[in-house]
Amino acid sequence: MDENVTPGRKGNLTGSARKLKDNAADWHNFILKWERLNDEGSAHATKIVNLVLSKESAKETTLLPGADQSDTGLSVADTSSVPSSRTELFTDLEEECTKLQEIVEKMAHIVSKMEKIVSSEKGICDLETFQFGAKGRDCPLFLTWSTSQFVDVSSRLYGCYRQELALKQLILRQLAHTSDPQLSMVYLSAWLYQPYIDDKTKLLLESLLLETGHRT
Amino acid sequence: MAQTVISLCHQHLKKCFQTLEMTNKAWNLVLAECTPLISSLGNLGEQLRALDNVQLDLTPLHRFPDLKERLRFKLLQAVDVVLCKLTDKVDELQKLLKTLNNQVSTAFQFYEHNTDTLDLATCTLRSATSPSIADMLEWLQDAHNYYCSQFRRRKYLLQVLRPDDLVFMEEVSKRWESFYSADGEEHIEDTLSRVCLFVDS
Numbered sequence: 001m002d003e004n005v006t007p008g009r010k011g012n013l014t015g016s017a018r019k020l021k022d023n024a025a026d027w028h029n030f031i032l033k034w035e036r037l038n039d040e041g042s043a044h045a046t047k048i049v050n051l052v053l054s055k056e057s058a059k060e061t062t063l064l065p066g067a068d069q070s071d072t073g074l075s076v077a078d079t080s081s082v083p084s085s086r087t088e089l090f091t092d093l094e095e096e097c098t099k100l101q102e103i104v105e106k107m108a109h110i111v112s113k114m115e116k117i118v119s120s121e122k123g124i125c126d127l128e129t130f131q132f133g134a135k136g137r138d139c140p141l142f143l144t145w146s147t148s149q150f151v152d153v154s155s156r157l158y159g160c161y162r163q164e165l166a167l168k169q170l171i172l173r174q175l176a177h178t179s180d181p182q183l184s185m186v187y188l189s190a191w192l193y194q195p196y197i198d199d200k201t202k203l204l205l206e207s208l209l210l211e212t213g214h215r216t
Numbered sequence: 217m218a219q220t221v222i223s224l225c226h227q228h229l230k231k232c233f234q235t236l237e238m239t240n241k242a243w244n245l246v247l248a249e250c251t252p253l254i255s256s257l258g259n260l261g262e263q264l265r266a267l268d269n270v271q272l273d274l275t276p277l278h279r280f281p282d283l284k285e286r287l288r289f290k291l292l293q294a295v296d297v298v299l300c301k302l303t304d305k306v307d308e309l310q311k312l313l314k315t316l317n318n319q320v321s322t323a324f325q326f327y328e329h330n331t332d333t334l335d336l337a338t339c340t341l342r343s344a345t346s347p348s349i350a351d352m353l354e355w356l357q358d359a360h361n362y363y364c365s366q367f368r369r370r371k372y373l374l375q376v377l378r379p380d381d382l383v384f385m386e387e388v389s390k391r392w393e394s395f396y397s398a399d400g401e402e403h404i405e406d407t408l409s410r411v412c413l414f415v416d417s
Contacts, residue, residue, distance in 0.1 A: 167280055174276050183275055185266035186287070190277070193294065195286035 016124045017141045020150050023117045024212040027157060027205060030110050034161065037110075041103040041168070042192045044096050048175050049184045051093045055086070056179050097176050104165075104172045111165045114158045121151045145211050153204050163196040221333040222349075226414075228323040229352050233411045235319040236359055239312045240404055243363065246312070250305050254392045256298050257377075261385025264291050268382065295379045306371050313367050320360045327353060345413045352414075355407040362400045369395045 013021055125147050128136050136146055171187045178184050209215040272284050327334055327349070334349060342348040347355075373391055377384060 163280075167277075167283075170276055170280075180270075182266040182269050185263055186270050186272070186275075186277070189263045189267065189291060190283070190287055193287060193290035195283055195290055198286070198289075 016128070016147065019120065019124060020141060020147070021212045021214070023121060023150075023154070024208045024214055026113070026117060027154070028209060028214065030114060031205060034107060034110055037103050037107055038191070038194065041100055041107075042188070044100040044103065045171065045175060045188055045191050047096045048093065048100065049181075049188060051089055051096065052176055052179065052184065053181060055089050055093065093176060097172075100172055100175070104168055107165055107168060111158070111161050114154075114161055118151070118154045118158045121147075121154050125151050142211050142213065150208070153208050157201060157204055157208075160196050160198075160201045164194055167196065218333050218338070221330050222338065225323075225326060225330070225334060225349055226346070228326050229349070229356070229411075230415050232316075232319045232323050232356050233352075233408070233415050235316055236356070236404070237408055237415075239316045239363065240408065242312050243309065243366075246305055246308050250302060250392070253298050253302050253305070254389050257295065257302070258386055258389035260291055260295050260298065261382055261388065264288065264295075264379070265382045265386065267291065292379050295385075299374065299377070302374055306367075306374060309367050309370065313363050316360060316363060320356050323356065324353065345417055347410060347414060352411065355410070359404055359407055362397075362404065366395060366397075366400070 128147050132138075136148065140146060167190060171191050175184065175187050178187065206215065267284060267287055272278055272280075277283055339350040339353075340348045342351065370392065373388065373395075377388060379385060
């Protein structure tokens with residue numbers, strides 16, 4: 001049977017091994033795509049913070065002419081110029097927020113695909129339990145991992161990205177409404193440095209790729 | 217005999233000034249590569265300070281477990297990466313300094329071994345195309361001292377830099393820039409232009 005050979009070393013895989021190897025490649029591609037989106041998003045997030053901060057300083061300057069009613073020509077010139085620049089600011093801000101939202105939506109789509117990987121691997125595991133009993137298969141599908149280890153690794157990877165997505169969704173909601181520069185900076189750091197994706201995540205992915213023969 | 221010694225001394229001095237010109241160009245290139253790294257370091261310092269100042273429990277981020285610790289770890293990791301790159305750059309400066317040092321030492325050793333021939337009158341003799349040996353040795357020593365002091369200051373700054381000293385981290389960019397000496401650079405440029413006819417001869 002195909003299931004009894006060592007598929008990690010063979011060219012044509014079928015069945016569970018094929019599915020697990022494809023899933024591993026999908027993990028790799030999803031994570032690459034995620035990183036690209038993260039970099040793009042970081043640039044938009046930084047622009048949003050800069051725009052919010054300039055909006056705040058523009059607010060202060062519009063207060064000044066209103067406070068001094070004796071100003072005539074100069075204050076008219078000032079008040080007419082500030083709203084137009086403020087409108088521009090708002091338009092830019094909205095544009096950047098929309099772009100960031102699109103990025104977060106793409107990230108959410110990636111995470112939903114990651115979830116599907118986990119569920120398909122759980123299905124493979126259940127199938128094996130049905131075929132071989134609770135002990136599972138005697139011979140590993142690839143090098144050393146049991147099928148349940150693939151489920152475990154995928155679940156852990158998915159958990160990290162799900163948490164990171166939740167953080168990014170919160171940053172998206174809050175970023176344009178935060179006038180505290182320190183908090184904005186924390187949001188930007190959290191976006192860029194992705195605290196829930198650590199070295200362990202990278203190690204899990206690399207192990208997965210090594211086990212399935214994508215890395216040698 | 218005297219002419220041979222003078223000619224050999226001139227050869228050593230020419231090599232020194234060629235090395236000095238190469239060092240000057242390479243040194244400025246390495247420093248230009250350091251500028252974005254130093255500014256990253258200052259920026260990371262600001263981010264670490266912001267993380268310290270913000271009470272995450274009072275912000276919408278409170279529902280994320282261990283966020284502060286995780287983010288701090290990531291930021292410190294980024295500091296490490298930048299510091300490693302900067303250390304590599306400072307090592308490049310050290311290599312340049314070593315090459316210059318070897319060349320200048322050889323010229324001085326030659327002079328010291330031949331002080332009988334290279335007496336005061338010979339050493340202070342100059343022409344339209346060639347500065348005196350004494351002047352050239354002095355300029356080389358000045359240039360060498362300048363690069364030595366530049367190297368030591370920059371290396372010391374990176375050695376005493378601690379990621380937990382946030383004030384220092386934020387000021388690192390200013391301190392790094394403060395080491396730049398317009399006078400020192402001008403002095404090197406002057407030296408190179410004074411000897412250009414001599415080196416080409």
